[in-house]
Amino acid sequence: DAKTTQPPSMDCAEGRAANLPCNHSTISGNEYVYWYRQIHSQGPQYIIHGLKNNETNEMASLIITEDRKSSTLILPHATLRDTAVYYCIVSPYNDYKLSFGAGTTVTVRA
């Protein structure tokens, strides 16, 4: 049973911000939101994770709504190299297992 819902695909213009939505309406209080991305034929790459506060690192920002039922991953200035499948995952802190769904295929266009 899927814990997250993501759009199957989206396009973004190079240099613009890419906003990737994720719904996780059944998230539990001890579950984190994780984002990974997978460039074609490579292993997934960790991007960011958060519990309830917004988070930012060198790759992206994660905005989690106050009720924690949805989140948005923001790539501030998308480049062609950001073209990938992006996975939103929710999981407890100590679960040691993440379930990867189909994700969102993001295509950055020049």
Next chain:
Amino acid sequence: DGGITQSPKYLFRKEGQNVTLSCEQNLNHDAMYWYRQDPGQGLRLIYYSQIVNDFQKGDIAEGYSVSREKKESFPLTVTSAQKNPTAFYLCATLDGDSLGYTFGSGTRLTVV
């Protein structure tokens, strides 16, 4: 590859043969994982190991076997019992402090 080496990158197997995929890590991470990915699909967990000499089945363990004799190594054997083994196989480790996975570059297995 973040300190994870998967070999070989491409592997061809005849039907009815067992084949072992290698995964070695130098990250000193305790937990290791094997995932399978089919074209256009997400990742599905085959087996995982949280410590040496211990491992658990994931969601699709049938037809696969693993061992964890050393912290650095977590080989996956695809047996002849696996009905549809052609897929992209990914090995990963988990950093217990940061909760982030590191993935290898994968092995693409094709049954011919």
